[in-house]
Amino acid sequence: MMNINKSLDKAYEGKSFKELVDAPVSALEGISAEGGKVLEEKFKIKTIGDLAKFKYAKIAEAIVLLAAQEE
Template identity: 40%
Template sequence: MASIDLDKVLDKAWADKDLTEILAAPVAVLKGVSDRDGELLQEAFGVKTVADLAELKYVRWAQALAALEAAK
């Protein structure tokens, strides 16, 4: 299983939180995602939380396409 440096992907205040809490948090806890970005994701795709973003079919499709390209 791959590891991830939470300090690099989360706002500083969230890096020491439990993963369950992070997944339930608004997407703005991700570095580089503003509150406004979160509002736009909710308006466009119904994404409210980090878990919602991870489960978004368009994200999964894009990841699958990138994996196919990498496997060439």
């Protein structure tokens, strides 16, 4: 099993991936409760699952992956 505990707030360490999908974005290390409120207010992102599906995050990820392949 992949250990991502260092990427999570202490309260969410040990949770299953299925549980984490529905956890608030503030469950991620480095995103505060206030930051989570901003993401929700500005972008309607409430959960880790919402963040993963966020159109602009997917575009940014694709750019980074493609840049690595570019000559």
